[in-house]
């Protein structure tokens with residue numbers, strides 16, 4: 085096993101640079117970080133940060149997120165002029181992160197893996213685990229055409245069924261997104 089330790093700003097300066105990101109990690113942890121990114125780089129910076137994380141994960145990779153709650157932002161807003169300005173412009177709140185990561189960024193699932201026990205109430209934050217699909221889109225398309233070739237024309241599409249498809253991996257991205265959309269509406273879990 086090899087280790088690499090690097091320090092740097094993970095927020096790219098513009099969206100165009102996202103295409104340069106390679107799939108290089110199996111797991112990315114983001115513990116007590118979102119508030120700082122958010123206050124310093126605003127909604128656009130945090131969204132770009134999340135998109136970069138997705139792109140940096142290998143297929144099948146996981147993203148562990150521990151977001152700070154919105155009420156804790158106010159205490160830190162006066163750190164710099166930038167944080168102060170950004171604080172008042174924030175529209176993308178922590179309770180929106182899960183939806184954004186699943187619907188817009190492309191993670192396939194999210195589960196709460198626990199809430200640490202801590203004497204301080206402020207540190208009892210949920211740990212969320214997002215998963216990136218195992219297959220690359222090209223693989224999924226090949227799998228889908230194989231599936232369609234074998235499908236009985238009278239059989240009901242997995243999207244029409246109320247049960248989740250046996251494997252999301254075998255669905256083309258557009259179909260998978262539709263299925264996730266419906267899953268999202270059914271999901272009553274709030275952050």
Ligand SMILES: C[S@@+](CC[C@H](N)C(=O)[O-])C[C@H]1O[C@@H](n2cnc3c(N)ncnc32)[C@H](O)[C@@H]1O
Nearest residue numbers: 092093094095113114115116117118120121124
């Ligand atoms: C409260 S510390 C949390 C450290 C560690 N994750 C933990 O849970 O103990 C916040 C961390 O966010 C990192 N951070 C803030 N803005 C960042 C950015 N733009 N790019 C990369 N790291 C950033 C800081 O370097 C700092 O280590």
